[in-house]
Amino acid sequence: xxVLDRFTLAFVLxxxxxxxxxxxxxAGLAALWVLGLAMLAAGGLIPPAVRFTxxxxxxx
Amino acid sequence: xxxxxxxxAGLAALPLLLLLxxxxxLRWRAHEAAxxxxxxxxxxxxxxxxxxxxxxxVASAKGVWDAVFVLYVILPALVFYHVIxxxxxxEALRTRIKSFTDNELFLVLAFGWVFVSFMxxxxxxxxxxxxxxxxxxxxGVKPVYSVAIPLIGHAWANTFGTLGVAxxxxxxxxxxxxxxxxxxxxxxxxxxxNLIAGFSIAWIYGRMDAVRxxxxxxxxxxxxxxxxxxxxxxxxxxEFANFFAATVGLLALGPLxxxxxxxxxxDAIEKRLVMTEDLSPAASADGDGTGAVADxxxxxxxxxxxxxxxxxxxxxxxxxxxxxxxxxxxxAVVTPLGDALGSLRVGLSFPEIATGLGVVTEAAAPYSxxxxxxxxxxxxxxxxxxxxxxxxxxxYYESAASRVDGERSAFTxxxxxxxxxxxxxxxxxxxxxxxxxxxxxVLVLAEGTASVATPNSYGFLxxxxxxxxxxxxxxxxxxxxxxxxxxxxxxxxxxxxxxALILGGQSAGGAIGNAISPGNVILGTTAAGIVGRxxxxxRVTIPWVAAVAALVGLAIVLLNAAGLLGVA
Numbered sequence: 001x002x003v004l005d006r007f008t009l010a011f012v013l014x015x016x017x018x019x020x021x022x023x024x025x026x027a028g029l030a031a032l033w034v035l036g037l038a039m040l041a042a043g044g045l046i047p048p049a050v051r052f053t054x055x056x057x058x059x060x
Numbered sequence: 061x062x063x064x065x066x067x068x069a070g071l072a073a074l075p076l077l078l079l080l081x082x083x084x085x086l087r088w089r090a091h092e093a094a095x096x097x098x099x100x101x102x103x104x105x106x107x108x109x110x111x112x113x114x115x116x117x118v119a120s121a122k123g124v125w126d127a128v129f130v131l132y133v134i135l136p137a138l139v140f141y142h143v144i145x146x147x148x149x150x151e152a153l154r155t156r157i158k159s160f161t162d163n164e165l166f167l168v169l170a171f172g173w174v175f176v177s178f179m180x181x182x183x184x185x186x187x188x189x190x191x192x193x194x195x196x197x198x199x200g201v202k203p204v205y206s207v208a209i210p211l212i213g214h215a216w217a218n219t220f221g222t223l224g225v226a227x228x229x230x231x232x233x234x235x236x237x238x239x240x241x242x243x244x245x246x247x248x249x250x251x252x253x254n255l256i257a258g259f260s261i262a263w264i265y266g267r268m269d270a271v272r273x274x275x276x277x278x279x280x281x282x283x284x285x286x287x288x289x290x291x292x293x294x295x296x297x298x299e300f301a302n303f304f305a306a307t308v309g310l311l312a313l314g315p316l317x318x319x320x321x322x323x324x325x326x327d328a329i330e331k332r333l334v335m336t337e338d339l340s341p342a343a344s345a346d347g348d349g350t351g352a353v354a355d356x357x358x359x360x361x362x363x364x365x366x367x368x369x370x371x372x373x374x375x376x377x378x379x380x381x382x383x384x385x386x387x388x389x390x391x392a393v394v395t396p397l398g399d400a401l402g403s404l405r406v407g408l409s410f411p412e413i414a415t416g417l418g419v420v421t422e423a424a425a426p427y428s429x430x431x432x433x434x435x436x437x438x439x440x441x442x443x444x445x446x447x448x449x450x451x452x453x454x455x456y457y458e459s460a461a462s463r464v465d466g467e468r469s470a471f472t473x474x475x476x477x478x479x480x481x482x483x484x485x486x487x488x489x490x491x492x493x494x495x496x497x498x499x500x501x502v503l504v505l506a507e508g509t510a511s512v513a514t515p516n517s518y519g520f521l522x523x524x525x526x527x528x529x530x531x532x533x534x535x536x537x538x539x540x541x542x543x544x545x546x547x548x549x550x551x552x553x554x555x556x557x558x559x560a561l562i563l564g565g566q567s568a569g570g571a572i573g574n575a576i577s578p579g580n581v582i583l584g585t586t587a588a589g590i591v592g593r594x595x596x597x598x599r600v601t602i603p604w605v606a607a608v609a610a611l612v613g614l615a616i617v618l619l620n621a622a623g624l625l626g627v628a
Contacts, residue, residue, distance in 0.1 A: 004473075007091070007480045014124060014487050021121035022408040025114060026425075037117040040124070044098055044488055047091045047481070057089075058592065060477040 003059045006050050013043030062417055062500050062507070069508035071108045072501035075101040075492060076532070084599060089592035090582050091481040094488030101492040105499035110416020118413045119421075119498035123491030125408060128430055130186070130486045130534065130579050132437035134586060137190035138475045140380065140444040141587055146471070147456035148463070149377045149447070150198035156374035157199075161317050162325035164199070164335060165265050165274055170317075171195050172209035172261055174281060174309050177254075180217040181306035183388040186534075186583035187436045188214050191381060193588040204593060205334040207584030208600035209261050211575040215608075216254035217302050218536040218571035219246060220289060223392045224299025226536035230567050233544040237559055243293040245564035245625045247301065249523075251286030252615060253572050253608050258282055260604055266329040273328045277316055284309045370459045372451070380447035387439045398434060405429035419500040482586045485594075486534075489578045493532045502532070506546050515556035519620055520613035522547055522562050526569025527576070527609050534579025539570035560625050561616045568612050575601040 001009075017040035024032025051057050062068075079097035082088040088096075102120070105111040111119075144150060157167065171192055179188035189210050196206035219226045227243070236242050258278035262270040288305035296304065316322055371377075391398045407426025414420045432438060451457060461468070468474070496502050505528070509521060525547065529539025543566055551562040574580055581594045581601075590596075619625055 004477055004480065007484060008476070010484050011480050011487075014484065018121050018124045018408065021117045022125075022410060025118050025121075025411050026409045030114070033114060033117045037113070037120065040117075040120055040491070041099075043484070044095045044491075047089075047484055048095050051088070051092050060481070060591075 003050060003054050003057060006046055006054075007060075010043040010046035013039045013046075017043070062419065062504055064504055064507045064511055066508070068108065068504050071104050072496065072505045072508075074104055075496060075501075076528075079492070083595045084602070087595045089481065090485035090578060090585075090594040091488070093595075094485045094492065094578070098488040098492040098495070101495040101499075101501070104501060105415075105495050109419075109499040109501060111495075111499045112413075112415070115413035115415060115421075115498065116495065118410050119494045120491045121408075122410060122427060122498070123494035124487055125427060125430075126490040126494065127483070127487040129435070130490070130583075131483050132430075132432065132435055133186055133190070133440065134482050134486070134583060135475070135479050136437040136440035136444065137187065137583065137587060138479050140384075140440045140447075141190070141194055142471060142474055143444045143448045143451070144377075144380055145194070146460060146468070147447075147451040148371055148460040149380070149451070149456075150194055152371040152377040153195060153374070154198035154200070155371055156377060161323055163322045164325070164332065165262065165270055165329060166277065166317065166322040167199055168196065168201060168209065168265055168334070169258065169261055169274060169277060169281075170313050171199065172201075173213035173258055174306075174313055176210040176214040177217040177221075177285065177302075178306040178310045179385070180214040180221040181223075181303040182385060182392060183222060183436050183439065186580045187384075187440065189580050189584040190440075190587040191384070193584045197588055200336050201334050202336060203588045203590045204596045204600065205264065206588050207581065207590070207597045209264065209334070211580060211584060211597070211601050212257050212260055212264075212604055215572050215575045215605075216250050216257060216285070217306060218574050219250060219567045220293070220298055220302035221306070223303065224297075224301075226540050226567060226570065227298055229537045230540040230544050230563060233541050234548045234563060236548075236563065240294075241625055242560040242563050243298040243301075244290070245558070245560040245619075246567055247286075247290040247293045247298075248619075248625070249561075249564045249568040249612050249615060250571060251282070251290060252612050253568070254286040254289075255282040256604075256608050256611065264600070265334050266331045267333070269329040269331065273321075273326065277322060280316070281309050281312060284312055370463070372454065372456050376450060376454065376456075379450055380443045383446045384439055384443040387442055388436065391434060391439070401433040402431040404433050405431045413498065415499055417500055419498065419503070421498050478586045478589065478591050481591050482582045485582050486579055489534065496532065503546070506543060506550075510546075510550040510554070513550075513554065515554045516617050516620070518550060518554055519557050519561060519565065519616040520610075522551075522565030522616065523569030523572065523609040523612040526566040526571075527573030527605055528569075529566075530570045530573025530577050534574075534577035536567065536570035536574055539573065540567055543570075558620050558625055561620055564625075565612060565616050569609050572605050572608050572612065576605050 017036040020036030021033045075097045078100050082093035082096050176188045176192040192210040193206045262274040285305050289301045292301035292304045407429035409425035410427050412423040529543045547562050547566040551557050551559050581597050585591050585594050
């Protein structure tokens with residue numbers, strides 16, 4: 001998985017968290033908003049992780 | 061009851077300080093540093109501000125939703141850019157415009173101050189930066205400065221620009237004692253960043269030699285911009301005042317370009333600090349030009365082609381910009397059309413949330429609905445489509461490709477390679493801002509400032525609060541919504557300070573703060589192909605924002621002491 005793929009995964013995770021949290025919190029379905037929050041957090045962790053793990057973080 | 065004390069204020073400031081530290085000191089890229097800000101805001105909200113996890117998730121999701129408004133400019137802006145660039149449109153613009161005058165400083169000011177202000181007058185959301193940064197690059201300006209200069213140059217036009225969106229928001233969230241006096245105070249204060257921007261850009265270009273040389277042009281244009289806007293708010297609806305002033309400023313470039321002083325290159329300026337040494341491929345010995353290519357695959361003068369016989373005409377090169385301006389203008393002034401396009405709105409619902417410290421945010425269904433058809437992103441796509449059809453029909457893609465050595469990366473990959481990191485950063489920034497807002501951190505910061513202030517010191521600080529709001533939200537409009545009511549209340553509680561001047565300070569500060577707003581900076585670095593160098597841009601614009609906000613604050617204190625503009 002190259003750097004762009006990892007960033008794309010981060011973006012997709014963050015984007016998908018939106019409907020999950022909105023629907024989950026509005027409908028009172030805790031499992032959905034918890035999953036959404038976890039996806040958002042995972043997406044947010046990827047860029048700093050890439051900085052410290054990728055051989056060349058600029059290789060886009 | 062929120063605890064407004066140094067400990068809680070310090071904790072609220074922590075995410076902002078960590079963000080600045082990682083961006084400016086450690087030189088992390090925006091998408092990396094924004095994560096630090098986001099997670100630290102969440103940690104402070106959960107631990108010190110009593111925010112339940114469900115409320116944290118709702119506030120975070122609202123931040124993601126807010127990002128949609130910015131992301132729908134970033135992606136279309138990149139498409140817009142690459143559609144033009146792959147037909148050598150920017151190279152054509154640079155070559156053709158330089159045939160009018162070889163005066164670099166005139167061109168830098170014309171694009172980085174006058175044209176960007178005109179763009180801001182009709183279309184905000186970072187579009188002016190996206191459009192002008194590549195134009196400055198094409199003129200031979202180093203990538204970091206090609207972003208910093210329009211950020212500085214367009215700031216003054218924010219409040220009454222975009223046909224007055226930020227002004228209308230300020231009117232909406234406050235019950236002003238006098239709308240007319242507030243508009244007058246604001247227009248007077250906004251003249252300061254306008255005038256300083258002209259001189260600052262000249263200073264950045266070539267220090268005192270450049271300031272002396274450009275002074276007549278700067279004074280004339282600033283009289284039109286600042287004075288024109290000030291006069292206009294008294295006779296026409298304020299939301300059109302900036303468009304009036306910026307348009308006259310743009311038209312004034314013609315006569316100014318014919319003036320002997322600016323009609324040709326000059327040797328009066330010894331240093332050309334923002335320019336690549338010359339416009340040949342060997343020019344980028346300092347790395348700035350080649351850096352742009354390495355970072356974003358963006359054509360710069362460093363990889364520009366030499367012969368111009370196959371390049372398109374100026375009219376064709378300017379076509380996308382003309383279409384963009386026309387679409388934005390027509391949809392803004394033809395109200396039925398704008399209303400029809402804006403009638404398609406989509407949004408998500410969110411429940412009411414509350415923190416342990418009693419900060420309640422009401423339910424929203426839908427929350428901040430998005431109108432895609434009347435959004436600048438759609439205008440950019442329409443303009444890009446018009447350009448693509450015109451350039452393809454003229455065969456300019458084939459001729460441009462024939463001039464490039466080796467293979468270019470695929471169009472989609474070229475767009476995504478810059479769009480994805482920028483999008484992650486924007487989402488993280490806005491999640492951070494929403495967490496700070498919904499947990500009460502923003503309120504503690506603002507009230508903490510007010511609690512230790514006197515009327516004069518608060519007057520001085522009010523633009524800084526507006527700038528802080530713009531930095532956090534990347535928007536003058538959002539800053540006014542966030543802090544407008546609070547600034548008005550604080551002015552009333554303190555007494556002895558003009559409400560009009562405080563609200564003017566808020567919105568002028570919000571306008572100035574756009575020069576450091578992460579959203580705008582990222583849009584600029586994206587368009588200039590230097591994603592990851594946001595810290596370098598901020599190193600230029602942060603001191604400018606601090607100095608100009610302080611000058612505006614000083615003007616507020618002096619105007620208040622002089623008894624002008626509604627002293628309490």
